[in-house]
Amino acid sequence: MIEVKDLVFSYEKGRKALKGLDFEVEKGEIFGFLGPNGSGKSTTQKILTGIQGGYEGEVRLMGKTPDKTDRKVFYQEIGVLFEFPYLYTNLSALDNLKFFSSFYSRERRRDIMPLLERLEFKMDYLK
Template sequence: MEAIITVKDLKRTFGNEKALDGIEFGVGRGEVFGLLGPSGSGKTTTIRILTGEFEPTEGTVEVLGYTHKDFSRSSYIKQLGILSDNSALYERLTVKDNLELFRKLYGTNKQSVRQVLEAVGLESHQDKRVSVLSKGMKQRILLCKAILHEPEVLFLDEPTSALDPITTDRIHDMLLRIKEQGTTVMLTTHDMDEATTLCDKVAFLDNGKILEQGHPETLRHSYKNNEIHITYNGGKTTSVTRSMENKPALERALFDSEVIDIRSDYPTLGEVFKKVTGKELV
């Protein structure tokens, strides 16, 4: 698969503090790649380097064939869509006027505003001032702004942070459609369910270092235990190692009327993160 983003031995320091300490990863065309980690782990710093806001201290980064020295070029910037905590809208303008402003800036067709608003379910709100909209609506408009010009690469920094579940699901659906159209997406999140739903590959980032990376399901399989968990009526739970020695006990559990649930150990992505880093994501 063609590499769209390549990061090798990337380091970034702020004074004596190491924000990134030699991270490496690659993202192929049309993939969704997630940087997962708690606040302060280096996720946002990575995005800001790749979008040209910060310079790397050491290492090499390449996006769409451009190195970090070329990230300020308009030919590079026009191929990116960015949603970050620095993204903003003009509060006094309407939804439509905000998007029209950016549409003209990027030179996209007139139908693009209507199309992106329909995609996020906000076409009926296009004539409302941004100032009267909820946080969830504003977040969806910011996403519209980021994809209005059909970018080659979409960078999303905590795209659904603090949003309600319905809005989050709508944004997830939209991102999966964007992926199907061939856009490469890189996102940061501390939401492991979001990463499991969206990402083709993830990297666990902690204290500026990548401790593990791979496909979410592959990582889950890699860290599972060879145990069967049995739950009984009343809430009691026992764990039995899967082995020939325990075969009779497992067979009895299958036909025990007091047993209400039997499942193999299959950790969530969040549980894998805890096993790898020794930390819980909050």
């Protein structure tokens, strides 16, 4: 589903943000980026979503190269949340999930509770 091979990216002045990053994420697998500030987490996400080009190596999501794919179609197939707080603080966690799921057709929506259980989400936070 996601394939990254020998991903290299440098910002101006030759500062390398990514140096030969390799990973694969299979369908249904949960994957997260962890690391200190400046380790390339956001840069990797921007490359994966087609926002950032100018990289070396291979990147494929669902068999497509993000920065060479029709963005409208591509963005209908993925979901990303960057480090900025895009949740509504006046809504509960469950209400936030329901709100954002309303952007999709009923056929594409999934039941939230099994996902929360799988993630071992503390149910006290739903209130």
